[in-house]
Amino acid sequence: MLEAWHLPGLTGAPAEWMEGRTRTGKRFRAPVLSAAEAGSVADAVLQATLAARRERTVEQIVNEIARAAARLTEEGLDATTARELLRAELGWSEELSRETLEGMGRAWTVESLTRLVESEFSSFAVLDGFVTDPGWTGPGRRSRRAIGPPVVLQVLAGNVPGVAITATIRALLVRSGVLCKLPESEPGLLPLFARLLAEQDPILGRAVAATWWPGGSFPAIWREWTKWAGAAVVYGGEHTLESVRAALPPDTEIITYGPKTGVAVVLPDSPAGAATELARDICAYDQQGCVSPRLVYVVGESVLAFVLTLAAALEEHTGTNPPPDPSEEEAVAIRAVRTAFEFGGYEHGRTSVEAPGDALTWTILIGDDDSVRTESLPRVVWVRSSPSVTSLEDVLRPLEGRIQTLGYAGTDGLEKLAEVGTRLRVGRVAPFGSMAWPPPDWRHDGRNQLLPLVNWTDFEVPE
Amino acid sequence: MTTSAGSRAELIDALTAELIAAFEAWPGKGSSWSEAVLDEWAMRVFRLQIEGIPTYRRYCESRGVGPEDVRSWREVPPVPTAAFRVVDLIVGGPEAARLTFRTSGTTQGRSARGRHLVRAPELYRASLRPTFRAYVLQEDVQAKIVTLPPSFTYDSASSLGWMLDDLRTGLGAGDGLSVATASGIDWQALASEVQRSLDTGRPLCLLGTTVGFAEWVDRMERDGGSAVRLPEGSVAMDTGGAKGRAGLQRADVARGLVGWLGLSPDRVFNEFGMTELLSQRYAAGEPPLPLRGPPWLRTRVLDPATLDELPDGDVGILSHFDLANAASVCAVLTEDRGRIVGDGIEWIGRTAGAPPRGCSLATAELLEARQHA
Incomplete structure (x- = not known):
């Protein structure tokens, strides 16, 4: 039984427990x-x-x-525990668990966190105390200070593993404490991190509380914690956001990270190896991330040629990084969409499927109409052709503001692609191989990570 | 060796006639066909199907399966039901269809309704009637058949409507009655039939959907009706399940019919059928009693991820083989969960749509959310 909680201030042994199961059937309790x-x-x-x-x-x-955080990624007992946790909760392989923790961990180092803070604030100092504003043109002097609310309520419903830690770190950096509702899909990693943090620094460890209760229920803890929240950070869809909005006072800031999708563009001069890099991005987090590519456009080149290299790359990658079995529902849904594309192709020739036979390790759906469509199924991508980079703007218009990452391979038309990305309000335009692994100071959902959490106080003193 | 379209039509028609004879010669439950007999049929039918349905041939070819590779009904490549939403699977092409049945499913809210084109309604009938007689209504019981769902007259795309019409007009004394109207069930007419049965002592055979019977039971409870005891030999048969209605349990409906109509539990039957199949299975009593069918309808339970056959008793995805589908595709891979129970199957339910994981959603869902907003 996994203990899915870290609750400082709770004295005595709990009298009553709630139990849940992840999709693999791993039991946990809080x-x-x-x-x-x-x-x-x-x-x-x-x-x-x-x-x-x-x-x-x-x-x-x-x-x-x-x-x-380093204890989760650097060889040792804690890192082993973390990997075993992901394997048990998600059915992931050792390789995928290691890749995810190490990939996420790259954003949790001193260097990365410093880069993040400095990219959004001039320096650490402005979070520690008042800092003189050199740009002040008024009388006397002005200094400024930024600080988050004392308590941030985090609700994690839809996210990839590790995001709960990242969200918690963001709050701690702006000097906020955290009350976190853990996701049913992966409730174990944040409590593990919080325990390690408490061992490292008892004060900071007590500034983080995390636990789980069933989604859609509103127990006493929810009613109580919402009273303490100075701001809320929500990872999830409309339903989650609505329930948080309904529970909080109307003037409480809610920062939302909603579901997004990833689009990959193969430019005409894409280098050899592009498919290999794209396969890595597709398979990262078992394609559960908002940064995960799902829709691939091949510009001005043979779709079939790219599909064959992508198929080979996916086969090789899943061979060395075995993916988890799909759930029964996912298996049925993958077969249904494959069937539609396969039989549709036999009938009218406009669609086809590349897949490793009846095995479900990966699926490439090749379609040739104008609609924008992807599936949220594991390791399923849709590859289409596009006559030009500029024509993508109209094709992708329905997804404006919903594309987290626009990936690319090649340089021919790259500047235009970046322009298209800007107009489609894409958060990030990045090469294949790094789509799934944004740098620490990236603009998540096209926004700053820390600034939305803080309040600024300007301190003006006339001479 | 391939066959020309003309001679293929003759072959499938001749095979259909042979199958009709074989179905009609079936003495009823308790009598099965050997695996060898079924395999022989499977090989013959499979050859005609892949020759006569180009899309199915390509599907099988892409899996390396040709006519020489199939030696058993278990080896016939099953077609996922999703294919019925995309292509017409019928030997001789759509122009050979004499009936067009449409599925009700709008799976995941966007797929078009599937359709099953039927080349030989006689074969459907030849499977339907003996199975119904074997499991539900013995030939010597001169019950009056009353059907509740819309007849084929009202919904000419409904395989259920066609089936119930055929049973109503072809079995019993031939004086069956439909109480369906264009706008629903004529409850007064139904009540009158129940009263007539009580008055005359002639048994009733009530055929309806689970949802329709549930509504009837609700009405009786709401209106404070009196429980009755239908004459000996009466039966009720429901089909279709809860169709997603919250809180509707088939077992509650069956208990309601037992309570209100005085039927013994083993006279309340549940039918399992699909638009994509022309044969049916039946069960009586409380679940999980096995749904049994004729010997030309077989079911395998497969691992959803690998499609490997699972041991009896394990829950997996149901894959049917139905010789009554001789002119379309016999092997059909469903999206239903179930398991083998004794000499039948337990149908557990339709697989729920795959829930979204992580923070990545299908664009259809993104766009839907946007339209909502």
Whole structure:
């Protein structure tokens, strides 16, 4: 039984438990908290946050976070535990678990976190205290300081593993404490990180509380925690967002990360090896990420030629990184969409399928009409042709604001592609091989990561 | 060696006639066909199907399966039901169809309705009637057949409507009655038939959908009707399941019919059929009693990921082989979950749509959400 909770301030053994199962059937549990207990936990988080504000600089916080996070990725007992956790919760292979943790971990190092803070703020100092504004043209002087709310409520419904940690780190960097509702799909990793952080730095460890309760239910802990939230961060779809919005006062800031999709573009001069890089991006996180490519456009080249190289690359990648078995529902859905494309092709010749026989390890759907369509099924991509880069703008218009990453291979038409991406409000235009692994200071959903959390205080002093 | 279209038509018609004779010669439940007999039929029918349905031939060829490769009904490549939504699977092409049945499914909210083109309604009838007699209504019971769902007259795309019309007009004394109207069920007419049965002592054979019977039971409960005891030999048969209606349990409906009509539980039958298949299975009593069918309808339970056959009792995806589909495709891979129970199957339900995972969603869902907003 996996313990899916980290609840500082909870005294005594819990009397009652809630149990859940991940899609692999892995059982986990979390305590049922009364309103009073949930309040004690929230208060413990608040007190630890206030203590951290007094006793830690942001630089120190960065160092402590990085030390705890490194234990998830650097060889050792904790990293083994983390990989075993993902394997049990998600049915992932050792290779996929390792790749994901190491990939996410690259954003949790001192260097990456420093880069993130410095990309959005001039320096750490503005999060530690007032910093003189050199651009001030008024009388006297002005200094400025940024700080997050004492408590951020995080609701994780739809996300890939590791995102709960990333979200928590973002809050800690702006000196906020965290109350987090864990996702049923992967409830174990954040509590593990929080325990490591608590071992590393007890104050910071107590500034994070995380637990699980069934989605769609609104237990006492939910009603209590929403009272403490100075802001909310929501990863999930419309239903999740609606329930959070309904529970919080109307003036509470809600930062949402909704579902997105990834589009890959093969430019006419794409280099050899592009398919290999794309296959890696497709298979990362078992294609569960908003950064995962699902729709591939081949510009001005033979779709079939690229499909064959992509098929070979997917076969090789899944051979060395065995994917988890699809669920029964996914298996049926993959077969249904394959059947539609295969029989449709026999009938009218406009669609076809590349797949490893009846095995479901990967699927390439080749279609040639004008509609934009992808599937949210594991390792399923749709490859289409496009006469030019500029024509993609109209084709992808229905997805405006919904594309997280626009991937590319080649240089011919790249500048135009970036322009198209801008007009489609794409968050990131990036080469194949890095679509799934954004840099630490990327603009998630096209926005800053830390700035939306903070409030600025301007301090003006006339001479 | 391939066959010309003209001689292929003759061959399939001759084979159909042979199958009709074989179906009609079946003495009923308790009598099965040997695997060898079924395999022999499977080989003959498969050869005609891949010659007569180009899309099926290409499907089989892409899996390396030709006519010489099939030695058993188990080896016939099953066609996923999704194919019926994309292409017409009928020997001789759509122009050979004498009936066109449409599936009700709008799976995942976007797929077109599938269709099953029927070349030989006689073969459908030849499978339907003996199986119904064997499992539901013995020939010597002169029950009056009353059907609740819309007749084929109202919905000429409904395989269920055709089936019930055929049973109503072809079995029993031939004086069956449909209580369906263009707008639904004529409850008054149904009540009158029940009363007439009670008055005359002639048994009733009530055929309807699970949803229709549920509504009837609800009405009786709501209106404070009186429970009755239908004459000996009466039966009820429901089909179709809950069709996604929240809270509707087939077992509750069956219990309602037992309570209100005085039928014994083993006289309340459940029928399992699909638009894509022309043969049916039946069960009586409380689940999970096995749904049994004729010997020309067989079912395998497959691992959803590998399509390997699972041991008896394990839950997987149902894949049927139905010789009554001789002029379309006999082997049909469903999206249904179930398992082998004794000499029949238990149907557990339709596989739910794959839930979204992670933070990546299908564009259809993204676009739908946008339209919603």
